[in-house]
Amino acid sequence: MYLIKSINELAPKIWQIWVNAPHVAFHAKAGQFVILRINEFGERIPLTISAIEGDDIRCIFMAVGKTTSALAAHRSGDYIRDVAGPLGKPSEIKKYGTCVVIGGGAGIACCPIIARSLKADGNVVKGIIGARNAELLILEDEMRDSCDELFITTDDGSKGVHGFVSDILKTEIQKGSIDAVWIIGPAIMMKVTSEVTRPVKIRTFVSLNPIMVDGTGMCGSCRVKIGDQIQFACVDGPEFDAHKVDFDLLMKRQRAYLQEEKLALEYHNKEQCKCGGPNNE
Numbered sequence: 001m002y003l004i005k006s007i008n009e010l011a012p013k014i015w016q017i018w019v020n021a022p023h024v025a026f027h028a029k030a031g032q033f034v035i036l037r038i039n040e041f042g043e044r045i046p047l048t049i050s051a052i053e054g055d056d057i058r059c060i061f062m063a064v065g066k067t068t069s070a071l072a073a074h075r076s077g078d079y080i081r082d083v084a085g086p087l088g089k090p091s092e093i094k095k096y097g098t099c100v101v102i103g104g105g106a107g108i109a110c111c112p113i114i115a116r117s118l119k120a121d122g123n124v125v126k127g128i129i130g131a132r133n134a135e136l137l138i139l140e141d142e143m144r145d146s147c148d149e150l151f152i153t154t155d156d157g158s159k160g161v162h163g164f165v166s167d168i169l170k171t172e173i174q175k176g177s178i179d180a181v182w183i184i185g186p187a188i189m190m191k192v193t194s195e196v197t198r199p200v201k202i203r204t205f206v207s208l209n210p211i212m213v214d215g216t217g218m219c220g221s222c223r224v225k226i227g228d229q230i231q232f233a234c235v236d237g238p239e240f241d242a243h244k245v246d247f248d249l250l251m252k253r254q255r256a257y258l259q260e261e262k263l264a265l266e267y268h269n270k271e272q273c274k275c276g277g278p279n280n281e
Helices: 022-027 066-072 105-120 140-146 165-175 187-197 247-254 258-275
Strands: 002-011 014-020 033-037 045-053 056-062 082-087 098-104 124-131 149-154 180-184 203-207 223-226 229-232 239-241
Touching (some): 014 066, 014 105, 022 082, 033 056, 045 082, 045 105, 056 105, 098 105, 098 165, 098 187, 105 124, 105 140, 105 180, 124 140, 124 165, 149 165, 165 187, 180 187, 187 203, 187 247
Parallel strands (some): 098 124, 098 180, 124 149, 180 203
Antiparallel strands (some): 002 014, 014 056, 033 045, 033 082, 045 056, 203 239, 223 229
């Protein structure tokens, strides 16, 4: 059992949870993830390791489905059944020169730990974070502390630049040399933004989030097409060369179980109403 040290809502439906997991915290590096299971009957969910402090790790998630909604109903001092990890390959951190770390929506959760790791290896780090509106922006202060320069965009112009993270990236490329770029966020955002770096041949990494079950390469559910190869996000990634990713196939696979996910959430909400409040599943 793993103790929840704290849990709180950062923005509407975006939650952060700190869990005491010494074995994970000791080995974890930027870019890796864990598989959580709330109890022995629960499904496994992959969550990126967003921060490490002592024996504790932080994960940030959106409460949009049955399991993430059940996780958000927990409180500090509760326990969850399993935390398996760290899983996946770490980010390819080394001395590049000038790096840009880009996060969109809940994908911003992955950015500070990558930015800090790049800075520790002597890189100049520029951060770009974006969301639909100011209310949905998260970790702004952490990103400001982790980067040499930070840019903010919102789709509606409620904070920062009125536009998209790809617009800022274009401007920064025009201003000077960029040696490597990390992009984390919704698949369509990663697809569009990575096209900015393709013509100028800047090395670009994306962290993929396909459907995943076991997280160890056995089930094959997280397969993605990278160039002319089929790879597994859990063991070959989750970071890949953005210019080789088949984003259209990724997005198609992400939508494969939308109806089943909707039904599961509806059933979960009905069960909550029957018992008079959130259940601790």
